[in-house]
Amino acid sequence: MKKATIRNVAELAHVSVASVSRYLNNKAKGRLSEEKAKAIEQAIKDLNYIPNLAARQMATNQSKTIAVVVSNIDDYFSTELFKGASNILRVKGYEAFLLDTNAEQQRERELIKTVSSSFFDGLLFQPLGSNIKTIQSEFIHNIPTVILDRRLATKRWPQVISNNVTASKDATKYFLKQGCDDILILSSEVKIASTRRDRYSGVCAIANPDQIHLIELDEESYNYVTIKNKIESFLLKQKVRNKKTLIFSFKERWLLAFLPMLFADGFLNSDQVLITGFSDTKLVQTILPEARLISQNPYLMGASAAEILLKSLSGEDNSKNYEPLIVPAKF
Numbered sequence: 001m002k003k004a005t006i007r008n009v010a011e012l013a014h015v016s017v018a019s020v021s022r023y024l025n026n027k028a029k030g031r032l033s034e035e036k037a038k039a040i041e042q043a044i045k046d047l048n049y050i051p052n053l054a055a056r057q058m059a060t061n062q063s064k065t066i067a068v069v070v071s072n073i074d075d076y077f078s079t080e081l082f083k084g085a086s087n088i089l090r091v092k093g094y095e096a097f098l099l100d101t102n103a104e105q106q107r108e109r110e111l112i113k114t115v116s117s118s119f120f121d122g123l124l125f126q127p128l129g130s131n132i133k134t135i136q137s138e139f140i141h142n143i144p145t146v147i148l149d150r151r152l153a154t155k156r157w158p159q160v161i162s163n164n165v166t167a168s169k170d171a172t173k174y175f176l177k178q179g180c181d182d183i184l185i186l187s188s189e190v191k192i193a194s195t196r197r198d199r200y201s202g203v204c205a206i207a208n209p210d211q212i213h214l215i216e217l218d219e220e221s222y223n224y225v226t227i228k229n230k231i232e233s234f235l236l237k238q239k240v241r242n243k244k245t246l247i248f249s250f251k252e253r254w255l256l257a258f259l260p261m262l263f264a265d266g267f268l269n270s271d272q273v274l275i276t277g278f279s280d281t282k283l284v285q286t287i288l289p290e291a292r293l294i295s296q297n298p299y300l301m302g303a304s305a306a307e308i309l310l311k312s313l314s315g316e317d318n319s320k321n322y323e324p325l326i327v328p329a330k331f
Contacts, residue, residue, distance in 0.1 A: 004047035012043040063119040066096045066309065068302075069111055070126045071149075072219055073100045075253050076280040077298045078126065081148060084302030085124050092310055094121070101128055103188075103219035112138035122309045124148060124302070130194035144312045146305040149298075151194040155321040158312075160305045164195055167294045167329040168202025171248070171276050174292065174331070176207065180246040180274060183207055184234055185214045186227075186258070187250035199250050199278070217254060228261050235267050242272075249277030255284050278329065296329045 006024075010017045015036050022031055023040045032040075043049070066089055070078035078100075086096035099115070101108035108128050112135075115123055122144040127135050130150050147159040172183065183203060190196045203212060215230050231247075238245045247262075249255040255277050267273045268288070279285065279293040304325055311317040 004049040006049070008047055009040065009043045009049050012047060013039040015040060063121055064094050065120050066094050066122045066124065066306075067099055067111075067115040067120045068096050068124045069099045069101060069108070069115065071101055071108075071128045072103045073098070074219075075251065076283070077149070077252070077296065080280055080298035081126065081302035081305075084299035084304075085306040086302075088303045088306035089310070094310075096124075096306075103128060105129070105134075109138050113140050116141045116143045122146075122313055124305050124309060126150065127152075127193075129192040130197075144309060146309045146312075148301060148305050149195055151198065151324065155323070158305075158308045158319075158322040159324040160301050160308070161324050161326055162195075162296060162301070163326055163328045164198035165202040165205075167278075167331055168199045169206050170331045171292075171294055172203050172206040175246045175248075175274060175276060178274065179244050181243040182211050182213060182238065183246045183248050184231070185212065185248050185250065186231075186254040186277075187214065187216055188219050189216050190214070190250075196250055203248065224257070228258065231258060231261070232265060235265075235273060239272065244272050244274070246274045246276060249275075252278060252280045252284060255279075256287075259284070259287055292331070294329050294331045297327055301327045 006017055006020050010020045013020070013036070019032055019036060020040055023037060066085075068082050068085055070081065073079055082096065082098045086098075089096050097120075099111050101111060105128055112123075112125070116138075117140040120143065124146050126148040127150050129135075130152055132152050132154050135152065136156075145157045147157045149161060150159070151161050152159060175183070185200070185203065187196050187200070190200050200214075213234065215227060215234075217227055235245060255275070259275075262268050262273070262275075268275070275284075275288060275291045276293055277284070278296055280296050280298050284291060284293060304327060308317070308325070
């Protein structure tokens with residue numbers, strides 16, 4: 001069956017091609033009667049007409065598409081962030097496309113260059129790291145952008161971040177008061193991202209250096225058995241020394257990966273090992289109801305970023321210097 005054209009729609013609706021074009025590009029208000037608009041809508045349905053995106057973009061200078069580039073969709077944070085953004089964008093007639101860098105710098109570089117030089121109207125971007133020179137070098141052309149989950153040393157772009165330092169301080173204070181002697185931190189490489197640096201500095205601001213123990217995991221290629229052995233070795237030594245340990249995970253993904261091992265080895269059968277960490281969903285709380293966690297709201301962060309981007313696209317916000325928007329995590 002031959003694909004319907006805009007001319008076919010116009011003929012069936014008994015209107016001009018220009019009228020159909022105005023209807024498709026949301027320019028019909030005040031220029032098209034309700035009767036004609038309904039006729040066009042019915043003709044589109046009857047003919048199963050699919051507008052030509054490229055032609056529509058040329059006519060309106062808009063594609064109504066937004067790229068959402070995240071650092072790793074293995075993290076619930078990234079997928080919840082996307083849900084929040086896409087729901088807000090859809091209401092305003094935009095479609096969001098999720099693009100994953102898979103925690104690879106080269107992949108991020110390729111995606112941002114592609115996005116900034118293609119048909120997307122805007123970008124919501126969760127960078128892998130926080131190096132502003134690296135991030136700026138990835139853009140071929142300027143594109144309306146909102147940065148997510150990274151505190152960058154620039155006011156060039158709006159940023160939607162969390163209160164990572166404060167939340168980490170609050171959690172550390174609480175567990176030290178509960179009698180914890182040492183803190184075992186599970187984190188992706190700390191120095192790469194401001195998120196993790198802020199969380200680490202929050203712990204360091206409260207605990208003594210000799211109380212803090214760090215296990216870093218490579219997001220691309222960490223070895224589960226190796227990390228498992230490190231955790232077990234540390235906790236066994238703590239048991240011999242009769243020391244109370246807090247396992248503090250900077251990412252929900254690491255808690256979900258190692259909680260089964262902690263249960264199986266019996267480490268969670270007493271009050272000598274306590275658990276906390278940044279949580280993006282209710283999964284950890286369901287598995288371990290007694291855990292006191294730091295609840296993030298990536299859905300709200302994504303939705304807030306989308307609202308900021310929409311204001312920029314509509315011309316409501318022409319700021320040149322942006323202050324970060326903080327969506328607080330709650331302990």
